[in-house]
Every structure is written in structure tokens, then in C-alpha cells.
Amino acid sequence: MIRAIRGTRDILPPQSALWNYIESQAREVFRTYHYQEIRTPVFEETALFARGVGEDTDIVSKEMYTWTDRDGTSLTLRPENTASVIRAWIEHRLDQIPGLKKLYYIGPMFRRERPQKGRYRQFAQIGAECIGSESPAVDAEIIELALDVLSRCGVRHAHLLLNSVGCPACRPGFVERLRERLAAVRGRLCPDCQRRSETNPLRVLDCKVPEDQNTIDSLPSILDHLCEACRKHFETVQDLLAARGIGYEIRSRLVRGLDYYTRTTFEVTHGALGAQNSILGGGRYDGLAEALGSRVPAPGIGFSIGEDRLVLAVEDQISAEELARLDVFLIPIGQAALTECARLARELRGAGFSVELAADQKVKRAMELANKAGARFAVIVGDDEIARGEVALKDMAKAEQTTVARSALGQALLRARGSAPA
Numbered sequence: 001m002i003r004a005i006r007g008t009r010d011i012l013p014p015q016s017a018l019w020n021y022i023e024s025q026a027r028e029v030f031r032t033y034h035y036q037e038i039r040t041p042v043f044e045e046t047a048l049f050a051r052g053v054g055e056d057t058d059i060v061s062k063e064m065y066t067w068t069d070r071d072g073t074s075l076t077l078r079p080e081n082t083a084s085v086i087r088a089w090i091e092h093r094l095d096q097i098p099g100l101k102k103l104y105y106i107g108p109m110f111r112r113e114r115p116q117k118g119r120y121r122q123f124a125q126i127g128a129e130c131i132g133s134e135s136p137a138v139d140a141e142i143i144e145l146a147l148d149v150l151s152r153c154g155v156r157h158a159h160l161l162l163n164s165v166g167c168p169a170c171r172p173g174f175v176e177r178l179r180e181r182l183a184a185v186r187g188r189l190c191p192d193c194q195r196r197s198e199t200n201p202l203r204v205l206d207c208k209v210p211e212d213q214n215t216i217d218s219l220p221s222i223l224d225h226l227c228e229a230c231r232k233h234f235e236t237v238q239d240l241l242a243a244r245g246i247g248y249e250i251r252s253r254l255v256r257g258l259d260y261y262t263r264t265t266f267e268v269t270h271g272a273l274g275a276q277n278s279i280l281g282g283g284r285y286d287g288l289a290e291a292l293g294s295r296v297p298a299p300g301i302g303f304s305i306g307e308d309r310l311v312l313a314v315e316d317q318i319s320a321e322e323l324a325r326l327d328v329f330l331i332p333i334g335q336a337a338l339t340e341c342a343r344l345a346r347e348l349r350g351a352g353f354s355v356e357l358a359a360d361q362k363v364k365r366a367m368e369l370a371n372k373a374g375a376r377f378a379v380i381v382g383d384d385e386i387a388r389g390e391v392a393l394k395d396m397a398k399a400e401q402t403t404v405a406r407s408a409l410g411q412a413l414l415r416a417r418g419s420a421p422a
């Protein structure tokens with residue numbers, strides 16, 4: 001038997017209804033902020049990610065699915081989507097169209113990580129990028145958007161972490177201070193940190209090894225080394241968040257190790273009772289377009305949400321079964337009723353109900369199927385009902401059967417559904 005590849009999975013009904021629900025909620029929030037969808041290919045030239053994500057990152061050095069195409073080109077399944085969006089922005093000269101480019105995407109990404117709960121090698125991200133402005137107002141708005149998407153999808157206890165990583169004017173000075181300090185303490189750090197303290201000192205701040213945490217907490221903070229322009233930018237972002245009533249915690253260790261990341265970085269964790277899981281990450285990348293070969297600067301900021309983790313976060317509050325529930329199971333008795341039920345099915349579907357029409361004409365068997373399908377209602381139609389212009393309506397949860405005029409069925413269903421427990 002051939003099985004799905006390790007680290008990948010099938011999303012089956014009714015669970016797929018939850019994914020659809022989350023994506024439709026996200027699309028609706030994006031629409032209200034006038035973000036428009038961009039769909040980029042799931043594979044690109046390897047060089048795009050090597051440059052756009054960074055040769056030195058775990059993603060590029062260990063986790064990419066890369067192969068040589070028949071013409072010798074090195075291709076890679078996208079491990080994230082920001083580099084592709086910027087590549088599309090450059091390729092299609094989107095800078096020539098006036099105004100901000102506010103783009104969102106929903107789709108699969110691929111990384112060869114060690115499989116564990118909530119982490120897959122094919123995983124989905126919901127993300128957005130706003131390209132064309134350095135203004136702190138854009139940072140505040142996209143953070144508000146990110147939190148709105150999470151909240152609309154049902155995430156409770158979202159916690160915003162915020163930092164600034166400076167700019168090419170001030171960060172190199174900080175990195176030097178960090179390097180000096182690391183030279184003194186590197187013996188106490190894990191092997192990865194020992195290596196990073198030479199190659200990319202900022203990434204030491206990301207280390208999750210518990211034994212390293214005290215030492216890392218004692219390292220210098222980027223926030224003490226911001227230049228005047230970066231300090232002002234960061235303060236304005238905070239003021240604009242406060243004006244929106246958005247709470248946050250400053251986390252000076254929240255950095256990204258790549259040169260094109262500038263100023264604002266943020267992360268959202270969720271979870272009651274102290275179990276904080278990261279569900280969203282984002283930040284500004286004012287130098288990325290140039291790193292990818294653009295002659296026009298394209299300051300931008302974006303975020304991505306791990307959709308697999310988002311589903312885990314809300315699945316105990318939102319019932320996939322309820323979202324996928326069948327409204328009406330139609331049961332015809334006899335040949336005339338079969339024709340009548342087909343007409344009825346058409347009308348009810350037109351009114352927005354989900355409807356199944358029993359193929360099996362034995363009432364008992366059909367009723368069992370209605371039960372198994374989890375239908376809210378069964379509607380039974382026989383020759384007598386047709387003659388009287390009525391149908392028998394059975395509320396499956398309450399096991400109550402009533403007779404309803406055929407013309408009033410839609411209204412009766414809406415009334416009953418409205419009163420039914422959600």
C-alpha cells in the first residue's frame with residue numbers, strides 16, 4: 001500500500017470544513033483592509049530563496065526540497081512566500097502602479113523539518129505583505145490586521161511581542177558590541193551558539209536551549225543601540241498601537257538574523273495558563289527587494305500565520321462537524337415523490353440549504369442514513385403528502401415530527417434551525 005509521505009497528511013471532511021471556515025474568515029478580514037490576493041508558484045529557482053531567506057539559515061541550509069530540473073536549473077519548493085511575492089513585485093513592475101501594494105496569500109509551504117505535533121513538511125501559511133512605504137503607520141496597521149485575522153478565526157489570549165532590529169546605520173554597531181560580549185561568554189553557550197557567535201551573532205538571541213537563557217539575557221539589548229531615526233520609528237509604532245487599544249510586550253531578543261530585516265519585528269503567541277505557542281511572525285524588510293536585484297527600493301512589512309497551528313488553536317472551540325453539517329435529508333416514498341423531492345431539493349439548495357436526496361427508497365434505511373449523515377432535518381414526502389401539498393418534517397436532534405405546508409418548508413427550516421442549539 002502507498003501511504004502519504006512522512007510529514008505530510010490528508011485533511012479529510014469534516015476537518016476540511018474548519019480549514020475552509022478559517023480561510024474564508026481570513027479572506028473577509030483581508031478584504032476589509034483592501035488587501036488583494038496574490039498567487040505565486042509553489043516552486044521557484046533555488047537562488048531566490050538562497051538570497052531571499054539567507055544561505056546561513058536552517059531553512060536554506062538544511063530544510064529545503066531542492067532538485068535539479070531536466071535542463072539543469074536548480075529548483076526548490078517554496079519554504080516561505082515573502083521572497084516569491086517580492087520576486088513577483090519586481091518582475092511585474094508593480095512599483096509602476098501608484099499606491100501601496102497590499103497583498104495576501106494562503107497556501108502550502110515546504111520544509112524538511114523533524115515531524116512533530118503541529119509541524120508538517122507540507123504546511124500552510126496565511127500571510128500578507130504591504131510594499132511601498134517606510135511609514136510606522138503601515139507597521140501599526142498590518143499588526144492590527146494580523147491580530148484581527150487571528151481574532152476573527154477564534155484565537156483567544158493572543159499576545160503580541162514587539163521589537164525593533166534597527167537599520168543598516170545602527171545595527172552593525174550593535175552587532176559589534178554583541179560579538180565582543182559573546183567572545184567573553186561563548187564557552188558557556190551551546191555548540192550552535194558558539195558557531196553563531198562568529199558567523200551571525202544576532203541569531204544567538206533566537207536560541208531556545210534552556211541552559212543558554214541566563215547568559216543570553218545578560219547580553220546587550222538592540223534597543224539601547226537604535227539610531228535616532230529607528231528610535232523615533234519604533235516609538236511611533238508603539239504610540240499608534242496604543243491609540244488602537246492594542247496591548248504588546250517589548251521583547252528585545254526578538255530579532256531576525258538577515259541583513260534586509262529592518263526596524264519592526266513582531267510575533268504573536270497564544271494560549272491560556274502560560275503555555276505560550278507562537279502562531280504568527282512578521283517584520284519589516286526594507287532591503288529585501290534590493291537584495292533580490294530590484295533597482296527600485298521597495299520598503300515593506302509582512303507577516304505569516306501558521307495555518308496548521310491556527311487550526312489546532314481553535315478546533316476545540318469551533319466544531320468542524322457543525323460547520324460541515326447537512327441541513328436536510330430528503331426521503332421520497334414512491335415514484336411521484338422522487339420527482340417531487342428532486343424539485344424540492346432544487347428549491348432548498350437555491351435558498352442556501354445543504355441537501356441530500358435519498359437514493360434508497362426504503363424509509364427506515366433512509367432514516368438511518370439521515371442519522372449517520374448527521375442531518376439536522378429529514379423531510380419525508382409520499383403520495384398523501386403530495387395530494388395535500390404538505391411534507392413531514394422531522395427534527396433529528398429532538399426526534400420530533402410535524403407536518404408543514406410544502407410552501408412554508410423553507411421558513412419552517414429557518415425557524416427551526418435558528419432555535420436549534422448551535
Ligand SMILES: [Zn+2]
Pocket residue numbers: 166167168169170171226227228229230231
Ligand atoms: Zn537605525
Ligand SMILES: [Zn+2]
Pocket residue numbers: 189190191192193207208209212
Ligand atoms: Zn544556544
